[in-house]
Amino acid sequence: MADYIEIHDLNKTFQTRTGPLPVLNGIDLSIKKGEIFGIIGFSGAGKSTLARCVNGLEIPDAGSIEVNGRDVTKLSKQEMLEERRHIGMVFQNFNLFEAKTVYENIAYSLRIRHEKKSIVDEKVKEVAELVGLTEKLDAYPGGLSGGQKQRVGIARALIGEPDVLISDEATSALDPQTTLQILDLLRSINKEKGITILMITHELDAIKYSCDRMAVLEGGKIIEQGKVVDIFHNPHSRTGELFTKVFFQFQNDEFQSGAGI
Amino acid sequence: MSLENTPFLEVIKSSFSAAIWKEVGPAVWDTVYMTVVSSLIMLVIGLAFGIVLIWTDKGGIRATPVINGPFGWFINILRSLPQMIMIIIMIPVARSIFGQSYGTNPCIVAIAASCIPMYARMVESSLMEVEKGKIDAARSLGSTDFDIVFRVWIPEAIPSLVRGFTVTVIGIISMTALAGMFGAGGIGDIAVRYGYQRFQHDKLLACIYVLIVIVQLTQSAGNLLSDHIRKKRGLM
Ligand SMILES: Nc1ncnc2c1ncn2[C@@H]1O[C@H](COP(=O)(O)OP(=O)(O)O)[C@@H](O)[C@H]1O
Ligand SMILES: [Mg+2]
Numbered sequence: 172m173a174d175y176i177e178i179h180d181l182n183k184t185f186q187t188r189t190g191p192l193p194v195l196n197g198i199d200l201s202i203k204k205g206e207i208f209g210i211i212g213f214s215g216a217g218k219s220t221l222a223r224c225v226n227g228l229e230i231p232d233a234g235s236i237e238v239n240g241r242d243v244t245k246l247s248k249q250e251m252l253e254e255r256r257h258i259g260m261v262f263q264n265f266n267l268f269e270a271k272t273v274y275e276n277i278a279y280s281l282r283i284r285h286e287k288k289s290i291v292d293e294k295v296k297e298v299a300e301l302v303g304l305t306e307k308l309d310a311y312p313g314g315l316s317g318g319q320k321q322r323v324g325i326a327r328a329l330i331g332e333p334d335v336l337i338s339d340e341a342t343s344a345l346d347p348q349t350t351l352q353i354l355d356l357l358r359s360i361n362k363e364k365g366i367t368i369l370m371i372t373h374e375l376d377a378i379k380y381s382c383d384r385m386a387v388l389e390g391g392k393i394i395e396q397g398k399v400v401d402i403f404h405n406p407h408s409r410t411g412e413l414f415t416k417v418f419f420q421f422q423n424d425e426f427q428s429g430a431g432i
Numbered sequence: 433m434s435l436e437n438t439p440f441l442e443v444i445k446s447s448f449s450a451a452i453w454k455e456v457g458p459a460v461w462d463t464v465y466m467t468v469v470s471s472l473i474m475l476v477i478g479l480a481f482g483i484v485l486i487w488t489d490k491g492g493i494r495a496t497p498v499i500n501g502p503f504g505w506f507i508n509i510l511r512s513l514p515q516m517i518m519i520i521i522m523i524p525v526a527r528s529i530f531g532q533s534y535g536t537n538p539c540i541v542a543i544a545a546s547c548i549p550m551y552a553r554m555v556e557s558s559l560m561e562v563e564k565g566k567i568d569a570a571r572s573l574g575s576t577d578f579d580i581v582f583r584v585w586i587p588e589a590i591p592s593l594v595r596g597f598t599v600t601v602i603g604i605i606s607m608t609a610l611a612g613m614f615g616a617g618g619i620g621d622i623a624v625r626y627g628y629q630r631f632q633h634d635k636l637l638a639c640i641y642v643l644i645v646i647v648q649l650t651q652s653a654g655n656l657l658s659d660h661i662r663k664k665r666g667l668m
Contacts, residue, residue, distance in 0.1 A: 223568075226572055228568055228571055228572060252574045252575075252576065253574070255571070255572060255573065255574040256574050258572075259572070260568075260569070260572040262565060262568070262569060264563075264565050266563070266565035266566050266568065266569035267566075267569075268566060268569075268570075268584055268587070268588065269588060269665050269667060270584075270587035270588050270590065270665065271587070279570075279573055279583075280573040280574055282583070283573070283574065283575055283576070283579045283583065284574070310666070311664065311665045311666045312665075312666070313665045313666025313667045314666030315666075324569075327569075327573065328572075328573070331573065331574070
């Protein structure tokens with residue numbers, strides 16, 4: 172049986188001023204329904220580009236991405252708008268709408284579909300409670316902490332009742348303690364709602380903490396994929412090297428952000 | 433009263449006299465009228481032009497060089513015309529609209545034509561400042577192009593749009609003074625007719641006071657509004 176998300180031979184090259192830049196070079200991935208799947212790689216490995224291909228923010232040059240049996244790379248513009256309902260996305264920089272209150276940020280995807288006021292109100296309150304933002308609905312995102320902002324980002328993605336949630340470095344701008352809270356939130360969403368989560372990160376700990384299975388992305392290629400425990404216990408030689416580096420980089424990041432305060 | 437034969441202090445004193453203000457007072461309303469009407473026209477058309485620019489830009493909604501190129505070119509041509517020349521060019525246009533080429537309303541056409549391209553570029557750069565990530569987020573939630581522009585892009589840029597508008601309104605105020613020379617009436621008209629042609633420097637001073645006050649009020653109102661919005665959004 173085909174898995175829930177099947178990515179096959181995905182290629183993407185950006186045309187830049189200095190010439191073509193191949194970013195994804197034949198990605199093959201398969202993700203099961205209801206799992207938390209981790210993708211790890213250094214900055215510039217192509218993680219965000221891969222994520223953006225899945226919800227059509229980027230059009231791949233070749234290959235296919237089947238979500239629940241539908242190839243999203245072949246959808247018309249209108250079909251893609253509809254499909255995005257089923258694929259939520261959470262960002263490293265939150266990307267909240269600063270002109271709107273927390274309530275209106277969360278309500279956004281219902282507003283653009285002209286949902287009835289009473290339904291919007293009911294769903295916003297339900298999702299806000301799930302992410303623990305009930306008290307903040309009238310506030311503007313500008314006045315929230317990083318962790319609260321990311322909760323808004325998650326709520327905003329969840330209200331459309333997606334089947335898949337793509338988390339692109341959702342915790343990378345947060346301190347370790349807040350990171351843990353957000354990872355817990357994602358895990359509980361995964362358990363309670365059965366939402367498949369694609370967790371993209373450069374933080375080893377986040378993957379270890381949350382994921383069932385994972386893939387290692389380097390230079391636009393998947394160099395290894397499988398169960399997290401297997402990969403950690405018996406990494407492919409290149410992955411092992413990467414882990415050591417990622418680990419040091421991670422520590423270094425922490426050191427720097429600590430020193431910056 | 434002229435500075436040529438009267439001490440400075442006397443001229444200043446006279447510039448506050450009732451006789452002077454009886455003449456300057458009504459001209460203030462002409463200036464305010466011209467400024468407000470031109471500003472509103474500029475706001476609507478300038479916003480529309482700015483949206484066309486950003487919509488068709490490479491980093492915009494849909495890259496459409498066939499529109500963006502010529503349109504940007506057209507705007508640059510308008511921008512490169514000095515305001516005085518714009519007024520002269522607009523004389524036949526105004527005549528065809530109002531049946532006369534002289535007076536307040538015809539000059540409004542010229543003022544708007546001159547300031548619209550400037551505001552369009554300001555709108556473009558204000559919109560460019562909005563972080564691309566927000567546009568991505570809006571897209572990822574299933575927004576149509578229209579949703580993106582009108583529900584996210586413009587609302588996010590409002591504090592910056594307000595600041596740009598304030599700057600261009602001040603440009604309009606200074607252009608109304610120029611338009612005064614072409615029969616538009618208002619403060620500029622008084623300043624030229626009396627201050628320049630008849631050396632009545634007390635009237636000229638009164639005109640200067642009015643311009644300073646109007647410009648200051650405009651700037652303060654713009655700053656207050658922009659700051660108010662930013663405070664409300666928790667951004668300052
Ligand atoms: N729109 C784009 N145009 C040109 N190059 C891009 C674009 N988006 C990403 N890239 C380049 O692609 C590479 C991979 O980027 P990205 O997918 O963001 O990596 P990651 O998320 O793993 O850090 C980087 O070198 C980046 O500069
Ligand atoms: Mg990235």
